Structure formats: structure tokens, C-alpha cells
Amino acid sequence: AQTVTQSQPEMSVQEAETVTLSCTYDTSESDYYLFWYKQPPSRQMILVIRQEAYKQQNATENRFSVNFQKAAKSFSLKISDSQLGDAAMYFCAYVTSNTGKLIFGQGTTLQVKP
């Protein structure tokens, strides 16, 4: 069975600084996709960034980038120039082509200090 693990329940970063959130996953599939979602206090799920497993190049979306290490099954999220609005719970998620089901990690609560 596929699993996603986020080992950092809480993280804290100073405004304008950089923070990295960790995520590892376990799968025997070869065709899958990885995501980072943000859940602010409103609890609306917001897609931050996605990575296709077959792509070697790390995805980047403005201040957000990932470090995708396929062999190590690691998928960390780096947030640069952290802003107060980045404070939220962040979930790493995995989906395979054949099921379409998103499997979420435990989540990391990010606090941004002014």
C-alpha cells in the first residue's frame, strides 16, 4: 500500500526567510504524481505545486519549489521569502494513475513569525 509521511508536525520560519518541509512516500508504482497542498484556517484546500514522477526536473511555482528525489522517495517543499500569508497546514499528497485517489501525509503546520 502507498503511504505518505510527513515527519514534522510543526515548523516555524521568520518572515522573509526560507523554510523546507519534508515528505517521504512509499510505493511500488512507477506512474504517479506528487502534490503539496496548503490548508489555511478557512480549511479550503489549495494546490501549491505538483510534480510528475516521470519528470526529473524539479517543479517550481514562484516562491515555492520542490526537491524531488525519486530513488529516495523524497519530495520536500521549499518556501522562499516566507510571507505571513504562508502560515497554514501543508499536506504532501500522492496519486497513482490507476486509482486517482489522493493519499495525504499527516500534515505540517507552518507558523510564520513577523
Added chain:
Amino acid sequence: GAVVSQHPSWVICKSGTSVKIECRSLDFQATTMFWYRQFPKQSLMLMATSNEGSKATYEQGVEKDKFLINHASLTLSTLTVTSAHPEDSSFYICSARDVGRVLNTEAFFGQGTRLTVV
């Protein structure tokens, strides 16, 4: 982006009654919708996969008779919590995939429903 509307946003019901939650894709068709449950400060746990025109597929440990799912059209799935008890109090979230897009596109989430059973 595609919009998924979930209704109601919050509901309070008495123990023993049933509650229906709706999940609608407003500007796209969704053959598959997913229902999640989330406790405070915890992850989203997949409850079931809702397939248009067929029976839902439930995850292990989820009671089919307790959580009734109906997916009667390409834009609407409903989750009915039957004979609700206080332990069913939780945050329920639906998501939908656009049939017109490739799989790696993100799932679109509803805004969630906070259920409180008293």
C-alpha cells in the same frame, strides 16, 4: 480554475437523525468524486470514491450503511450520514476530478462541511 461547491458549510443535527451533504462541480463534469473526513489538526482520510452511475467504493473500515453515497449525475455527489452520533462530528470534504483533463491535474476541493452532532 474549476469550482467545486459543497453544501452546507456547517450543520448541527441531533443524535439519531440523518444529514445530507452535497458536492457539486459547477463548471466541469466529474465522473469521480472523493469524500474525505478530517479531524482537527489531522490529515484528510479518504472515506470513499464516488462513481457516477455506479456504487461507491468504500475504504477499509468505513461503514457503507452509515455513510451513504450517491452520485446520480456528472456534477453532483451526495454523502448522507445516517443515524448520526456525536462521534460522527467532523469536517467532511469532497473533491472532484475533471473528466476533460489528464490525471495529473489537481483534484478540485469543496470548501468542506463541519458537522456537529449533539
